[in-house]
Amino acid sequence: MDDTDRRILRHWLAEPALPRAELAERAGVTVATLWRRIERLRETGVILAETTVIDWRALGYELEVSLRFTLDKTDPRAFDEFIGAAREVPEVIGIETFLGRVDVRLNVIARDMGHWTEVYRERILPLPHIAEVDALMLISTIKDEGGLPL
Incomplete structure (x- = not known):
């Protein structure tokens, strides 16, 4: 390059x-x-893909919540089973894994607080192998750039 x-x-x-x-x-x-x-x-793998970015707020989703999970890792399939189930939740727009106290982070969108409560209770809490969960509701995005200092 x-x-x-x-x-x-x-x-x-x-x-x-x-x-x-x-x-x-x-x-x-x-x-x-x-x-x-x-x-x-x-x-050469420098450009991985060209993507379309959709503003989910323009589609009526007003809330974004970042959920941090610690998994019960006594089952060796915990990560794979949790991530597989999380992929099936339509409101999950991002899944990231970590090394450290937090194992997985899900970014979840919802139309409003009522919808968030429904998603959390009916789709998130039943996910397998959850030992601990912590929620952070997004208030504002200060910087969101995909660019690099080229």
Whole structure:
């Protein structure tokens, strides 16, 4: 990866919807060169995917709660079974595992407090192998960037 690749990525991260011709111009390369470099970045695993980001608030979800779980690890399948069951909960928008006191974090969305209560009681608490759970309700997001200092 060279300075040209970094320039392409920097401009692309800053404006993901930028037409390829304009991205090529800003990065100082031809469109053909841009396509070749993007393809090489994909092949080498630098670019993993292009995604669509949906604003779940625009769809009527007003709450986001981060749940931190400590699992009962006496069963060697605890992680796999917990994560498998959590994947089936439609309101779970993120699953992360950790090394330390917290084993797993789920990010969960809900339309309102009534919906949150329903999701928590009927879909979250029945998940297998929970030893301890801690909830943090999101108040505001100060910084949310996927960019790197390229």
